[in-house]
Amino acid sequence: MKITVKLFGPHKEKLKKDSIYLNISDNSDISDLIFNLNQNEPGFKDNVKSYAVAVNLIYQDKDFILNDGDEVAFIPPVSGG
Amino acid sequence: MIVITENIIKIEDYINESNDSSSGSLLIFCGTTRDNNLGKSVDYLEYESYVDMAKLKLKEIADFSISKWSLNNLKIIHRIGKIDISEISLLIIASSSHRNESFRAIEYIVSELKKSVPIWKKEYYTDGESWIGSPDNPN
Numbered sequence: 001m002k003i004t005v006k007l008f009g010p011h012k013e014k015l016k017k018d019s020i021y022l023n024i025s026d027n028s029d030i031s032d033l034i035f036n037l038n039q040n041e042p043g044f045k046d047n048v049k050s051y052a053v054a055v056n057l058i059y060q061d062k063d064f065i066l067n068d069g070d071e072v073a074f075i076p077p078v079s080g081g
Numbered sequence: 082m083i084v085i086t087e088n089i090i091k092i093e094d095y096i097n098e099s100n101d102s103s104s105g106s107l108l109i110f111c112g113t114t115r116d117n118n119l120g121k122s123v124d125y126l127e128y129e130s131y132v133d134m135a136k137l138k139l140k141e142i143a144d145f146s147i148s149k150w151s152l153n154n155l156k157i158i159h160r161i162g163k164i165d166i167s168e169i170s171l172l173i174i175a176s177s178s179h180r181n182e183s184f185r186a187i188e189y190i191v192s193e194l195k196k197s198v199p200i201w202k203k204e205y206y207t208d209g210e211s212w213i214g215s216p217d218n219p220n
Contacts, residue, residue, distance in 0.1 A: 079201050080195060080202065
């Protein structure tokens with residue numbers, strides 16, 4: 001299934017891109033996606049353990065099962081205001 | 082009203098329509114960009130946002146606040162992009178029958194915004210730059 005990964009702030013800057021498009025196995029959860037990205041995207045895993053994850057604009061836990069077409073955002077510690 | 086904008090925030094653009102005859106309190110909070118942080122001199126800041134999600138989270142916070150503190154009107158405006166020192170990055174206007182509700186609501190909104198709304202700021206110094214909230218530069 002196709003997944004769009006969105007990157008922001010320091011993470012986007014470090015990887016020099018704001019989106020990653022990839023195919024992963026059906027019934028994968030967020031942890032599986034992170035494992036895949038750690039294997040295939042140099043620099044991805046640095047600090048990502050402290051990041052929150054949102055799927056289609058809603059925060060989710062790492063065992064959340066993904067669906068085809070989902071947009072998964074890795075959210076570094078926020079600092080608005 | 083929830084607004085995320087790259088434009089300069091002018092209080093007067095939002096204040097008039099916030100008045101209503103049933104309110105005895107109209108409270109305005111401005112978050113402004115300061116010229117120093119953790120002993121460093123800040124030249125300017127840049128804000129980045131995951132806009133669609135930020136609007137969604139701000140609406141959740143606003144809906145909760147309106148219900149909990151019986152607000153008659155609430156506006157949350159956050160600026161993104163490059164912001165010079167002393168400019169407004171966040172404007173909140175809350176009106177309610179009595180002042181306590183507005184004060185409590187605004188304190189809650191700012192606190193929640195800083196915990197969960199996907200907006201990030203980066204400080205620019207004469208000799209470098211740093212994302213706020215990163216391990217070496219906590220929020």
